[in-house]
Each structure stands twice: as C-alpha cells, then as structure tokens.
Amino acid sequence: MxxxxxxxxxxxxxxxxxxxxxxxxxxxxxxxxxxxxxxxxxxxxxxxxxxxxxxxxxxxxxxxxxxxxxxxxxxxxxxxxxxxxxxxxxxxxxxxxxxxxxxxxxxxxxxxxxxxxxxxxxxxxxxxxxxxxxxxxxxxxxxxxxxxxxxxxxxxxxxxxxxxxxxxxxxxxxxxxxxxxxxxxxxxxxxxxxxxxxxxxxxxxNSSLFGSYSMTADRLRTDSDYLESQGLEAFEKAVLPKGYDALCLRQLHESVRRRAIMHILEKEGLTVSHDSIEDIDRLILDVGKANVKGGVFAVCSKGVLSFVKGEMLENSTIRSVNVSGEGVYQFGNREIEFKIYPFDGKIANVHKKFANCCLDYDKIKGEIVVENRREGEKIRLVNRDFDSDVRKLVNKYFRLEDRSSAVILKDSQGVVFVEGSGAAERVKIDSETVKILAFTIK
Amino acid sequence: MxxxxxxxxxxxxxxxxxxxxxxxxxxxxxxxxxxxxxxxxxxxxxxxxxxxxxxxxxxxxxxxxxxxxxxxxxxxxxxxxxxxxxxxxxxxxxxxxxxxxxxxxxxxxxxxxxxxxxxxxxxxxxxxxxxxxxxxxxxxxxxxxxxxxxxxxxxxxxxxxxxxxxxxxxxxxxxxxxxxxxxxxxxxxxxxxxxxxxxxxxxxxNSSLFGSYSMTADRLRTDSDYLESQGLEAFEKAVLPKGYDALCLRQLHESVRRRAIMHILEKEGLTVSHDSIEDIDRLILDVGKANVKGGVFAVCSKGVLSFVKGEMLENSTIRSVNVSGEGVYQFGNREIEFKIYPFDGKIANVHKKFANCCLDYDKIKGEIVVENRREGEKIRLVNRDFDSDVRKLVNKYFRLEDRSSAVILKDSQGVVFVEGSGAAERVKIDSETVKILAFTIK
Structure with missing residues (x-):
C-alpha cells in the first residue's frame, strides 16, 4: 500500500x-x-x-x-x-x-x-x-x-x-x-x-487553512499565468526593428500593458519597478520623453516607443522668474497669474487646486521667485512635522518629462510652494491672515 | 487650505x-x-x-x-x-x-x-x-x-x-x-x-503596510477587472438560443472560461461555487451529463452546453455483481479482473493504482460483491482513525457523470474498497498476509 x-x-x-x-x-x-x-x-x-x-x-x-x-x-x-x-x-x-x-x-x-x-x-x-x-x-x-x-x-x-x-x-x-x-x-x-x-x-x-490556500493558490496561479502569457504575447507583437509599437500597446488593457512593459524594460536592461513601469506607461498613453536611467531616455513619438542615449537639453534648463507684484508671468511654456486679495477669514468649499494656491501674503519674506526644481531643496508642507525633499515631491506628482517644468515658488528663506504638493507650513493661511497671495498656474 | x-x-x-x-x-x-x-x-x-x-x-x-x-x-x-x-x-x-x-x-x-x-x-x-x-x-x-x-x-x-x-x-x-x-x-x-x-x-x-497594500489592491483590482470583463465578454459570445456554445468556451483560457461559467450558472439560477464551476468546466472540456441541482442536468453534446430537466436513468441504475473467484467481471460498461496471488511479504514501488487494488484475501468475510455507491455507506480507509462517507469519497474523485459507475467492493461486513480512495483498514495487507486478492479496473 x-x-x-x-x-x-x-x-x-x-x-x-x-x-x-x-x-x-x-x-x-x-x-x-x-x-x-x-x-x-x-x-x-x-x-x-x-x-x-x-x-x-x-x-x-x-x-x-x-x-x-x-x-x-x-x-x-x-x-x-x-x-x-x-x-x-x-x-x-x-x-x-x-x-x-x-x-x-x-x-x-x-x-x-x-x-x-x-x-x-x-x-x-x-x-x-x-x-x-x-x-x-x-x-x-x-x-x-x-x-x-x-x-x-x-x-x-x-x-x-x-x-x-x-x-x-x-x-x-x-x-x-x-x-x-x-x-x-x-x-x-x-x-x-x-x-x-x-x-x-x-x-x-479556518481549520483547513492549508487545504483552502492550496486551492486559492491554484486559482490565482491560473489567473497570473494567463495574464503573464497575454503580456508576453503583447510584447512580442509590439517589437519593431528600432523600438516598440506604442499604438498597439496603447490599445491593451492596463493589466496586459503593464506586463508587456515589464518585458520591454527587461529587454532594454532597465530596472523593473513600480515607478519605471508607471513612467513608460505614461509615455505610451501620451507622448514625450522620460529619463529612465543615467543618460538613457525613453521617447514616444509618432506611435513608436524607443530608447535613446542623450541629454534632454530643453527640459534641463534652469529657469528663474522674479515676481514683482500682481500680474501674469511667463515661466517656460507655462503661465502663472498672481493676485493679492484681502482675506475675510473663510476659505470654504473652494476648488482643491485653487485652495492649494493661496499663501499668507504677509508671511512671505522678501520677493517671490518662480523656479524649477533644484537639487537638495526642502519644504515643510502644511500640517507636516517633517521636511520633504522637493525633488521627491515633484517626482511623485509629475511625469518624468514634466518634472523640470513643475512650478516651485521661493521667497528669501526658501521654498514656499511646490506644484502638486501645496504650500509650506510657514506661509499657510490661518486665523491671523489679513491678505492672501493667490495664484493659478496654466 | x-x-x-x-x-x-x-x-x-x-x-x-x-x-x-x-x-x-x-x-x-x-x-x-x-x-x-x-x-x-x-x-x-x-x-x-x-x-x-x-x-x-x-x-x-x-x-x-x-x-x-x-x-x-x-x-x-x-x-x-x-x-x-x-x-x-x-x-x-x-x-x-x-x-x-x-x-x-x-x-x-x-x-x-x-x-x-x-x-x-x-x-x-x-x-x-x-x-x-x-x-x-x-x-x-x-x-x-x-x-x-x-x-x-x-x-x-x-x-x-x-x-x-x-x-x-x-x-x-x-x-x-x-x-x-x-x-x-x-x-x-x-x-x-x-x-x-x-x-x-x-x-x-512594513511600517507603511497600508500604503503598500493600497497599491497592491489597485494592481490586483486592475487584473481582476480585466479578467472579469473578459469572462463577461466570453459569456455573451457563447450564448445560443437554447444553450451555450461549448466549442467557443472550450477555446478559452481556464481563467476566462471559469468566469464565463460563473455567468452561465448565474443566468441559469444555479449556485455559483467551486464545485459547480468545476462540474460545468469538465462537461465543456469533455461531453456528458451532470446533475447540477435536484432534477436539473447540464448536458454537453454536439458542441452545445444546455440545461435540461429530467432523470439520468442510465447512470442512476443500481448495479450489483457477485464475484465468485478469479476472472473478469462486467460491471456496467466497465471490466474488473480479479486474481489471487500468494504474498511474499513485499510490496515495493508498485504502481499507485495497482497498489490500491490489493486486499488481504483471508481478511475478506464471505463473498465479494461489486456495486455502485449507495446512500449512507461508510468505510474506514487504511491508516485513518475515522470512518469516511463512501458517497463523499466518490464525489471527491469522480466527475458527476461518472460517480454512479465508480466501483465499490463489499464483503458481508460492508465496504472494503472504494475506487479512487483505496481499501479498508480491516482488509489491508500487513506482515501476516498470506494471500492477496488483486484486481484491476478498466
């Protein structure tokens, strides 16, 4: 027996x-x-x-x-x-x-x-x-x-x-x-x-935990195998002589597309991570350029995703615009309108984006400068008890190709606003605010 | 703010x-x-x-x-x-x-x-x-x-x-x-x-357990949504005026097919469970009949899966064949060959199925009868310290349509063997065994 x-x-x-x-x-x-x-x-x-x-x-x-x-x-x-x-x-x-x-x-x-x-x-x-x-x-x-x-x-x-x-x-x-x-x-x-x-x-x-898990694992593996095979198939279909068919990738369901992107990253010798997949995914769905590794850029143009070596000259320019008062300022290809209002003590039900663009005018030290991100800058955001790395905040909220044009506001003491993340604690509006500096970014 | x-x-x-x-x-x-x-x-x-x-x-x-x-x-x-x-x-x-x-x-x-x-x-x-x-x-x-x-x-x-x-x-x-x-x-x-x-x-x-889980859940939901939509699409394609296109279902990956079957079960007002999905899945991949609910049968024939009311007359017949000694016995559409051998004390590396089909000849009480399963029968399998329900054992190892032709052996004291599950403790071969009753089921 x-x-x-x-x-x-x-x-x-x-x-x-x-x-x-x-x-x-x-x-x-x-x-x-x-x-x-x-x-x-x-x-x-x-x-x-x-x-x-x-x-x-x-x-x-x-x-x-x-x-x-x-x-x-x-x-x-x-x-x-x-x-x-x-x-x-x-x-x-x-x-x-x-x-x-x-x-x-x-x-x-x-x-x-x-x-x-x-x-x-x-x-x-x-x-x-x-x-x-x-x-x-x-x-x-x-x-x-x-x-x-x-x-x-x-x-x-x-x-x-x-x-x-x-x-x-x-x-x-x-x-x-x-x-x-x-x-x-x-x-x-x-x-x-x-x-x-x-x-x-x-x-x-569950006294038969392992028996149940064995069945669960079987079912999940079947699903996973199917999605992996779909991803591989989509990847193989998308391979072109000098890049990948972005139009073909764009039509896929996110589940399959992300798996196809993993194969692309592997083939290109790039790190496969949540962030790198996200970056390529955004490029495929849109167009543009993304720095995927020191000196290597993913470029999506005319329906083709390709990987090239080189510098992103246009985007890596350091920009700085002095704000001398109310008005519209040009910052690269973006426009920022500044206004100064008296504050009546209430900001209720304002639009989220707009709400983030109000600072306490009197708490600003010296003049406001609009800049793009620099290395090593920090900001203490509202209601946080720690400093955040400005570069990381920008990376979190912006696509790779947009990061160097994200709007950063500084006064003489440092960063007071980071686009996408909001204002610094030290310039936030509170019960003592008299005037507000409001701005909208286009 | x-x-x-x-x-x-x-x-x-x-x-x-x-x-x-x-x-x-x-x-x-x-x-x-x-x-x-x-x-x-x-x-x-x-x-x-x-x-x-x-x-x-x-x-x-x-x-x-x-x-x-x-x-x-x-x-x-x-x-x-x-x-x-x-x-x-x-x-x-x-x-x-x-x-x-x-x-x-x-x-x-x-x-x-x-x-x-x-x-x-x-x-x-x-x-x-x-x-x-x-x-x-x-x-x-x-x-x-x-x-x-x-x-x-x-x-x-x-x-x-x-x-x-x-x-x-x-x-x-x-x-x-x-x-x-x-x-x-x-x-x-x-x-x-x-x-x-x-x-x-x-x-x-993981100190950021919830942040990580939020991303995990997002990814899993994307996968799940995709598979669910594939399953629904496959179901809709398979619907025929009087049933479902089994050929079309058969070509699907198991992941999608199982989800399509869930929609079929729901549409037919049947319980959606692991077992019911398995039963229909087997029918689709093969042909035959399965009792899916009291009086309702799923039938797969000529590439069409349909649900009919009725009785499975052929399969529900109660069969009983007396075994009078060595030889080949007919049991429904199956053949069982019985042989009696002297036992030399060793059963090593014998084939799994064959090993299961050896009983200690001298421990059998009275004559052997071949039967199909009946209600309420029990067997204490080898090395178990509890009685098993014969019906449940058969259900576990056989497809619905094959269950009533699974081979059960009984002696005068009850069930001694259940096809797929093995022999009873009381007739197992041990160091004192002299003769063995060996049989193969075709």
Whole structure:
C-alpha cells in the first residue's frame, strides 16, 4: 500500500508536469526535515535522484554536523552526494549582497554546476503561504500573492502541496531523523514571525487553512499565468526593428500593458519597478520623453516607443522668474497669474487646486521667485512635522518629462510652494491672515 | 487650505468616479468613527448628502444612545436624517440567516427605500486589508484578495483609501466625537481577531503596510477587472438560443472560461461555487451529463452546453455483481479482473493504482460483491482513525457523470474498497498476509 504522503507528492509531480523518470533530479539537501523528506520521496518513487549539500560554514560545528548527517543519509540510501564548501561571508562582501541572498546565489551556482536535468527544492505549502503573506505585507502584485511557484525554469518543488506538519508526520512514521537549523526556531527573521505569529492566528479562523490556500493558490496561479502569457504575447507583437509599437500597446488593457512593459524594460536592461513601469506607461498613453536611467531616455513619438542615449537639453534648463507684484508671468511654456486679495477669514468649499494656491501674503519674506526644481531643496508642507525633499515631491506628482517644468515658488528663506504638493507650513493661511497671495498656474 | 484628509477623500471619489455634485448621496450613519467621518467629509466637500441610521435594538441602551447621537449630529450639520427601526432577531428567525447577515440585509433594504442616487458606506483601507486577509484565510480567488471593492453598483466607499488611524486623527483634529460599539473592541468575531492580532504583526514587517497594500489592491483590482470583463465578454459570445456554445468556451483560457461559467450558472439560477464551476468546466472540456441541482442536468453534446430537466436513468441504475473467484467481471460498461496471488511479504514501488487494488484475501468475510455507491455507506480507509462517507469519497474523485459507475467492493461486513480512495483498514495487507486478492479496473 503506497503511503498517502507519497501519493500526494507523486500527484503534485504529475499535476505540474515536474519531471519524468528518465530525468536526473538533483535534491538540495540541507539535512532539515523538508529536504530529507524530499530526498526520501523522490528516491522511493523511483526517480533517478542525486543530492548536493552546501556547507556554508556560517554556524560553526552545527554546519559540520549537518554535512555529516547528509553524508550518512546518502550513503545509507546509496544516493550520490556532492558537497560544496561556500565562503558566504567573502562572497557577500565582494558582491555587496545580504547573507541570505549571497547564500542563495552561491547555492544555485553550485546546483547549476552539477548539470542535473532538474533542481528540486523542498519548499512546502507552508512556505508558499508564508511567502504570500510576506509579499502581501510588503506590497506585491498577483504573482507575489501566488507565493512560491511550483515550477520555475528547471527548478521544481515536489513538496509544494504538502504542509510542514505532513512532512514531519511522514518522517516520524518512517522513524527518519533530520537536523534542525537553530536559527529557524527563533523569531529573528520576518519569515519566522509570519510562521509563528501570523499563520497560527489564521489557522484559528479556518481549520483547513492549508487545504483552502492550496486551492486559492491554484486559482490565482491560473489567473497570473494567463495574464503573464497575454503580456508576453503583447510584447512580442509590439517589437519593431528600432523600438516598440506604442499604438498597439496603447490599445491593451492596463493589466496586459503593464506586463508587456515589464518585458520591454527587461529587454532594454532597465530596472523593473513600480515607478519605471508607471513612467513608460505614461509615455505610451501620451507622448514625450522620460529619463529612465543615467543618460538613457525613453521617447514616444509618432506611435513608436524607443530608447535613446542623450541629454534632454530643453527640459534641463534652469529657469528663474522674479515676481514683482500682481500680474501674469511667463515661466517656460507655462503661465502663472498672481493676485493679492484681502482675506475675510473663510476659505470654504473652494476648488482643491485653487485652495492649494493661496499663501499668507504677509508671511512671505522678501520677493517671490518662480523656479524649477533644484537639487537638495526642502519644504515643510502644511500640517507636516517633517521636511520633504522637493525633488521627491515633484517626482511623485509629475511625469518624468514634466518634472523640470513643475512650478516651485521661493521667497528669501526658501521654498514656499511646490506644484502638486501645496504650500509650506510657514506661509499657510490661518486665523491671523489679513491678505492672501493667490495664484493659478496654466 | 484644504485639509489633507479631505483632499485624500476627494481624490478617491475622483479616481474611482464615485459621484458628482448633482447626485444625492446617502450616508449610512452608525455613529461610529468611520461613518461620522464619512458624513463630515462629504458634507464639507459640498456634496448633496443625506443620512440614514438603522437602530437594530440589539444592544439595549447602547442602541438608543447611538440613535440619539446621530440625530444630534445631523441636526447640528443641517443634514436630513432618516431613522429606521429593525427587528433583526425576528427577521433572522424568519429567513434563517445569521444575525450579521440579517442586519446587513435589512440595512440595505432600508437604504434602497430612500431612493438616493448613491449609497455611501464608510469602509476604510483597514477594513479592506482585513477583508483580504479574511478571504485569504478562508480560501478565495482574485476578487476576494482585492478585499472590498471601492464601488459596487450604486454603493460607493469614499474612505476606501483612508486607514482607521487617519480617520481617528481627522476626528480628533476636528474635536468631533463619535460612539463606540462595545462589540468592536472584543475578539469575539473573526474580523476583530484579524484586526487586533494579525494586522499589527504585518505592520511590524512594513511600517507603511497600508500604503503598500493600497497599491497592491489597485494592481490586483486592475487584473481582476480585466479578467472579469473578459469572462463577461466570453459569456455573451457563447450564448445560443437554447444553450451555450461549448466549442467557443472550450477555446478559452481556464481563467476566462471559469468566469464565463460563473455567468452561465448565474443566468441559469444555479449556485455559483467551486464545485459547480468545476462540474460545468469538465462537461465543456469533455461531453456528458451532470446533475447540477435536484432534477436539473447540464448536458454537453454536439458542441452545445444546455440545461435540461429530467432523470439520468442510465447512470442512476443500481448495479450489483457477485464475484465468485478469479476472472473478469462486467460491471456496467466497465471490466474488473480479479486474481489471487500468494504474498511474499513485499510490496515495493508498485504502481499507485495497482497498489490500491490489493486486499488481504483471508481478511475478506464471505463473498465479494461489486456495486455502485449507495446512500449512507461508510468505510474506514487504511491508516485513518475515522470512518469516511463512501458517497463523499466518490464525489471527491469522480466527475458527476461518472460517480454512479465508480466501483465499490463489499464483503458481508460492508465496504472494503472504494475506487479512487483505496481499501479498508480491516482488509489491508500487513506482515501476516498470506494471500492477496488483486484486481484491476478498466
């Protein structure tokens, strides 16, 4: 009679088309419960399996104990084991990455060097849910909410539908021991916080939390896969000899367009981030230029999005206009009208944009100057108890190509107004205001 | 200078196209912080606002205190208030629904009776995140992960981008008091568990949890909206005079097809559930019949999916075949071959299905009978310490149209084998087994 757990692992492998018996599978064996279970399962299911252990030498004697355990286990099973010794600390210093990231990178480099058909990692359904919650807490998209993918390239995760409890029960039933990483039991890391403090609370709301999540993840993955394939297809259709078909991209639904943009950014070797996607998206929907990387500009013109090297001369001009009183002032291609009113104590139900354009006239020190943004300028906005970086405020509210023409007002003591963000606390209108300086920007 | 909070509410209304100033907005006023804030904001932003309070008379004096508070607040603002008195207990008894559901239903009935253009509820970003987590814990799809929709029909939620903290700060700044529902501060309800025990842990992982979630929800909603619109479009295309174009549905991606099926189920007045969607999905991809509701069958034939009333005569036949020894037995349109082997003490690496089809010959009491499922039958499967319902096991592993031909084996003491689920504990092979009864089902 085949063990229920083995049946579950076998059907996960089948469901996600993970591997066939002619392939050589490499198990990443740490010696912990998950990877020991993975090795045993694949071995018992009759796969052509080999193992690999990476000694990170990060935990002194414990690291060597783990290596020894793996060696004994593989010897007992007659499974080939390759042991790597990694200098994580040195690697991380050299490449300026975190310990966790460095260890991960080194591991995968080793795995690749073995040349197995598939690399098998022991991520469980518990890991998958924890990752989904972690991503939700940090901010994510659909892909992140799906947790850990069952298959990614040649990496497969046959335990992705088994919970940590099921894994422990399986080992107990077999009388198979395993090693425990002492850092796993503490709450030092965010993952452990989710594992020990969040998941148990959710399990109190639903006793079959993991079963439910498994179905949820399946549904979300199906949606995500569909959208990803739509995005890739749209990207491929949009590729032109020297750029991308913006008209074609413009017709797509935002969901698909954003995913196509991710492929464009990747192809151009640019950072894929919320902001970079937004910047390109705005260009596609409109026209213009955006600085996407030092010296690289995305340009959308005549229905073609392209990436060019060069300077945005026109926009990077530093402008400065002195305001000598009421009237209309020209600022680049924009017009600003200033007026001075007596203040009757009430500003109620005025239009939002207009309301932002009123300052207490008597609190202004010296003359007003209209400028575009400069490096290093700060403003303390109304009702804030901290200074904001003017450049960041402008970046937040303006498209890349418009940022250098955003209107900044300064008096002799510094910035008093930033277009899109509003006035400084020190010139705000209050119960003692007598005259107001009102202005509208066109 | 317009308050930051008001600006945020105004831009949420604008972003989601919630309302314009010519519409009459009804605020559902409980007297709590959220709804008081909502009323104040809409009033100050210059909307045509009226209010409505439902006294559920569920919390004695506290209920009356809340009503009185709302009356005074509206009087102060000069806002029209309509008070309803709801007999929730009676309503719930009559309609057999939970208190929470009954109260909600009654509230919306009252709201509709007022005939405002839009109904405004005070759900916040905090509520939205809590709902997303609640749905994640209970099992959900993409729509559920998005939490609470900013707009649903004529219901709008202008505070959906404001956190509970921001709401409380706004009221504090105004010196505006509010009432507190004593049941909200306890951990009696699941929602409060998420609010007080889960969300604070996540906020420890990301100090701008709500800002991140707001962006996450935006992205997920965009994806969800796109998929929903694709599903609706596919449904509309598939509608035929007497059914649905199964060939057309079959070509869709699972993500879109499942959503189209939800529309089909809704149109046919059938329950929309994971199982009902699965059942119709299988029919579309294959052919056959499925009982979708007492007396209603979904039939897929010649490329058309249709819903008919009637009986599934052929499949509902009760069949029973006596097994008198080795040989091949006919069971409906299926064949079962029985063999008896001596047992050498090892069953290793046998095929999963085959392994399931071995019983300890000597533990079988009396003769074996092959039957299809009957009501009320139980089996204690191998390694389980509880009895399973045979009907449920069959439902779990078989499509609707195949369930009545699933093979059940019985001896004189009851069920010993259920196809798809395996053998009973009492006939399992162990170290004392001498002969095995092996069988294969074709």
């Amino acid at each position: 085949m063990n229920n757990f083995l049946v579950k692992v076998a059907s996960t492998i089948e469901k996600f088309n993970m591997a066939n018996k002619s392939e050589r599978l490499l198990v990443c064996l740490s010696g912990g419960a998950d990877s020991v279970t993975l090795l045993l399962c694949l071995y018992e299911l009759g796969y052509d399996v080999c193992a690999c252990h990476v000694n990170h030498h990060l935990r002194g004697e414990e690291s060597d104990r783990d290596q020894h355990f793996c060696e004994k286990l593989c010897e007992k099973l007659g499974v080939e084991l390759k042991v790597f010794h990694a200098d994580v600390v040195g690697y991380c210093k050299e490449h300026s990455v975190s310990t966790e990231e460095g260890a991960r990178k080194l591991r995968y480099d080793f795995f690749d060097s073995i040349g197995a058909d598939k690399i098998c990692t022991a991520h469980s359904l518990s890991d998958c849910l924890e990752t989904a919650i972690f991503n939700l807490a940090r901010g994510t998209g659909l892909k992140g909410i799906c947790g850990i993918p069952p298959v990614r390239g040649n990496i497969i995760r046959p335990l992705i539908n088994c919970t940590r409890q099921e894994i422990e029960d399986f080992l107990k039933e077999r009388g198979q021991d395993f090693v425990t990483d002492s850092t796993n039991l503490t709450d030092d890391y965010t993952r452990n916080k989710i594992r020990h403090l969040v998941v148990p609370r959710l399990a109190e709301l | 317009m308050n930051n909070f008001l600006v945020k509410v105004a831009s949420t209304i604008e972003k989601f196209n919630m309302a314009n100033k010519s519409e009459r907005l009804l605020v559902c006023l409980s007297g709590g912080a959220d709804s008081v804030t909502l009323l104040l904001c809409l009033y100050e932003l210059g909307y045509d606002v009226c209010a409505c309070h439902v006294n559920h008379h569920l919390r004695g004096e506290e209920s009356d205190r809340d009503q009185h508070f709302c009356e005074k607040l509206c009087e102060k603002l000069g806002v029209e208030l309509k008070v309803f008195h709801a007999d929730v207990v009676g309503y719930c008894k009559e309609h057999s629904v939970s208190t929470e559901e009954g109260a909600r239903k009654l509230r919306y009935d009252f709201f509709d009776s007022i005939g405002a253009d839009k109904i405004c509820t005070a759900h916040s970003l905090s509520d939205c995140l809590e709902t997303a987590i609640f749905n994640l814990a209970r099992g959900t799809g993409l729509k559920g992960i998005c939490g609470i929709p900013p707009v649903r029909g004529n219901i709008i939620r202008p505070l959906i981008n404001c956190t509970r903290q921001e709401i409380e700060d706004f009221l504090k700044e105004r010196g505006q008091d509010f009432v507190t529902d004593s049941t909200n501060l306890t951990d009696d309800y699941t929602r409060n568990k998420i609010r007080h025990l889960v969300v604070p842990r996540l906020a420890e992982l």
